[in-house]
Amino acid sequence: MWGERAAAGFFEDVHVLIVVVLGMSIVLGSLAAAFTAHASARDAAALRGETARVLRAFLADPEIVHGGEPGLLDLASIEGLNSTHLAGLTGTGRPVQLIISERSGESPRTFALETADMGPRRASASTAASVWHSDLDVRAARVTITLGGQ
Amino acid sequence: MNNAGQSALFDAFLFFVIALVASATVLGYTSLSLAEDEGAARAEALAYAEDVRVALLRTTLDDPWYLDGAGERVSLGDGVTVERFLLDEIQLLARGLTPGNFAEANALILGRANSLVRPPFEVGIEGSLSGSAGMATVWLGSGTAPPSDRFTSSWTYETVDGSTATIEVHLWWT
Numbered sequence: 001m002w003g004e005r006a007a008a009g010f011f012e013d014v015h016v017l018i019v020v021v022l023g024m025s026i027v028l029g030s031l032a033a034a035f036t037a038h039a040s041a042r043d044a045a046a047l048r049g050e051t052a053r054v055l056r057a058f059l060a061d062p063e064i065v066h067g068g069e070p071g072l073l074d075l076a077s078i079e080g081l082n083s084t085h086l087a088g089l090t091g092t093g094r095p096v097q098l099i100i101s102e103r104s105g106e107s108p109r110t111f112a113l114e115t116a117d118m119g120p121r122r123a124s125a126s127t128a129a130s131v132w133h134s135d136l137d138v139r140a141a142r143v144t145i146t147l148g149g150q
Numbered sequence: 151m152n153n154a155g156q157s158a159l160f161d162a163f164l165f166f167v168i169a170l171v172a173s174a175t176v177l178g179y180t181s182l183s184l185a186e187d188e189g190a191a192r193a194e195a196l197a198y199a200e201d202v203r204v205a206l207l208r209t210t211l212d213d214p215w216y217l218d219g220a221g222e223r224v225s226l227g228d229g230v231t232v233e234r235f236l237l238d239e240i241q242l243l244a245r246g247l248t249p250g251n252f253a254e255a256n257a258l259i260l261g262r263a264n265s266l267v268r269p270p271f272e273v274g275i276e277g278s279l280s281g282s283a284g285m286a287t288v289w290l291g292s293g294t295a296p297p298s299d300r301f302t303s304s305w306t307y308e309t310v311d312g313s314t315a316t317i318e319v320h321l322w323w324t
Contacts, residue, residue: 013158015159015162016158016159016161016162019159019162019163019165019166020162020165020166022166023162023165023166023168023169023170024169026169026170026173027169027172027173029173030172030173030174030176030177031176033177033180034176034177034179034180037180037184038180038183038184041184071201071204071205072208103262103265103266104209104262104265104266105210105212106212126268127197127198127201127202128198128201128202128204128205128206128266128267129201129205130204130205130208130209135229136210136228136229137210137228137229138208138209138210138231139209139210140205140206140209140262140265140266141205141266142266142268
């Protein structure tokens with residue numbers, strides 16, 4: 001019934017089976033790891049690109065800038081900025097956080113606005129801009145936009 | 151183990167080695183494709199240098215001053231931009247004043263620039279004048295000149311006497 005090799009033939013094949021299963025597991029595991037890493041990197045890159053786009057849109061927003069000059073933010077417009085307007089810049093419904101930190105002038109100010117809870121996945125983009133207080137008082141500032149993932 | 155069994159085990163080990171090589175190839179390719187594109191990073195740094203230059207040069211200074219040839223303090227009043235001050239400075243340097251005459255305002259400008267620029271960048275500002283009005287150069291930053299691997303945003307101005315003034319903002323990774 002067991003044939004020429006009897007029961008020992010099966011136990012000899014177990015070694016072969018283990019080596020093959022181990023090899024297949026390594027290949028499938030590495031493929032899964034590569035796919036996961038690639039997918040998360042693609043999502044992160046897309047979020048970073050979107051964040052940079054929102055930052056540029058903010059710095060050129062005609063309702064925010066002074067005299068139509070990109071990067072020259074009007075103080076009154078910043079003070080009157082609300083989360084609805086900020087959320088409208090993204091056009092995707094993602095939560096946004098804006099921080100404008102003045103780096104010059106008497107009593108430098110910091111403005112912060114957030115549309116919703118940012119969540120664990122997020123990307124930031126930051127650049128230099130100016131805040132117009134008056135023609136005699138234009139202050140350098142760091143502008144940072146953080147976008148939450150979905 | 152008979153000959154057939156040994157042959158099967160050999161085939162299995164051969165398959166195992168091929169599986170290892172294939173896995174290493176897949177993981178190596180993935181890690182290479184995930185590495186940050188250096189070209190994109192440099193383009194981003196150049197755009198940032200441009201933003202820093204524009205923001206810094208239109209920043210106003212609170213009553214900046216310098217010392218004239220006689221050592222007298224010359225106050226320029228509020229509302230003078232960094233750009234205007236640097237352009238005046240390099241023209242006055244070409245006429246014989248020294249960087250020491252502008253040390254206070256230069257330190258203030260460099261402080262503003264350092265405060266504005268985000269890590270991991272370091273900033274330096276260079277101004278130069280060439281033409282009939284003479285030649286002059288001013289450097290605001292650490293060391294005596296920017297490193298060779300840097301990101302520069304520059305702007306050139308024509309002065310009324312036909313000379314050419316240039317203001318450059320350099321950023322480099324620390």
